């Protein structure tokens with residue numbers, strides 16, 4: 001099966017600190033693939049190139065080198081007009097659920113906006129679609145009239161996901177989507193993402209710094225270090241073994257159970 | 259554990275904010291919270307956002323928001339602090355009690371070098387010469403593992419990385435060997451590896467000086483690794499309180515069990531779904547207006563008494579307190595009360 005997303009030898013440079021210093025390579029020859037229905041996690045310390053890679057996949061900025069292939073087309077070779085047609089298929093979900101929604105827009109308008117922008121809004125089918133989106137992400141229809149600040153963090157993040165789904169994407173770039181959420185809320189949002197993936201066959205590029213979440217949620221993991229991929233492995237292989245690993249709350253529970 | 263003298267004693271602490279016409283009503287964000295902290299002990303305050311853990315810490319530090327209405331008692335070595343004037347706190351600050359915030363830049367001044375700020379901290383509690391204070395500052399930076407401390411002391415906070423800045427804040431907190439350190443999510447903003455380094459550093463400095471630590475965190479793994487006892491707050495009230503091995507190992511409060519159940523498992527399992535606590539935490543207003551248990555709308559065990567009366571903490575085991583009306587019905591492995599779901 002050909003992968004849905006195929007990133008080859010991606011390079012992203014930023015200007016150096018001053019005019020004379022050499023440009024900084026934020027991403028330096030990174031290659032990976034993500035198939036439909038699959039989650040690839042990108043992990044690494046801050047500054048390792050995770051976010052720059054995500055920005056390049058979203059084509060927020062053109063990479064300085066390498067190719068991004070999506071569904072058999074080379075995005076990096078397309079002009080702006082051609083790109084606009086592809087963009088809805090690749091949608092981001094960001095960390096800060098409040099920051100990524102306009103504070104003035106009611107939730108129903110926040111969900112209608114992508115359809116309006118893409119000139120797909122229909123006065124009859126549109127509202128029904130908004131209702132369906134709320135349903136899909138497990139939100140009460142009554143929330144449609146609220147504004148973001150009237151919602152909890154978890155509800156806001158569900159709106160963020162619904163907004164991404166409005167464009168009927170095939171790939172979601174999930175940039176720390178649960179990092180700002182409390183643990184009891186985080187589990188529900190992760191479950192929602194798992195369910196959507198299984199139902200819609202979505203591919204996920206998942207950026208997260210919490211290894212416990214990564215191991216549980218991702219299928220494969222690419223470890224980035226200084227802009228390069230240090231290794232790619234199955235998430236399962238990342239479960240720590242032996243006693244050298246740091247103790248966790250789950251360990252305490254297990255120790256008490258035996 | 260040997261009995262150590264009590265350093266800090268908090269009794270029936272309530273913190274509220276004015277509400278209603280002319281602010282005549284009070285919405286309580288912290289309700290009847292009590293705990294003792296022994297010399298040298300580490301107590302974690304855990305809970306989700308809005309549970310009142312940071313607010314509790316701030317009240318103890320005399321840093322409550324101006325509008326806050328507080329009642330109850332906060333005693334430090336027997337001396338009442340609640341309602342004490344600023345000068346009442348001034349004698350404690352820096353010398354006996356130190357603060358490590360989440361955001362280092364909220365306590366470090368951008369216009370002074372790190373070394374100058376540390377030296378000023380020394381001179382604020384001890385009469386020493388400039389050169390001596392400066393030497394103490396460099397030594398303190400060295401102790402927190404900042405290489406080339408003498409030179410780095412001349413740098414400004416923005417020239418440090420996030421991890422280094424947090425080390426500098428810890429150096430500043432520990433420089434006068436306080437008896438109590440209050441740390442509010444001290445590593446939440448850092449990369450996981452750096453988090454562990456910084457917490458390890460805090461632990462080793464504490465061991466040498468014998469300082470007690472009140473650690474405010476939402477991270478149960480941090481609690482498992484770094485605390486002796488833990489107090490779990492839900493909607494401003496004590497859900498469960500006791501030794502870490504008991505509370506995390508054999509939780510008795512349904513809320514604690516739900517929190518633990520929702521953590522990703524430590525090993526591969528057949529399912530990609532996680533158990534969840536349905537619904538979301540109550541708002542301040544909802545929590546204030548409900549006569550019953552604040553957790554009742556989300557609790558799988560909720561029954562009639564839960565909706566009409568607030569449970570109060572009762573002792574289930576030595577030093578292990580739980581607030582729940584249905585203690586005898588809580589199963590042996592209470593995490594199984596919670597099932598995977600996606601639409602909480």
Ligand code: SF4
Nearest residue numbers: 551554557564582583
């Ligand atoms: S008192 Fe009732 S609602 Fe509250 S935790 Fe116990 S069983 Fe649940």
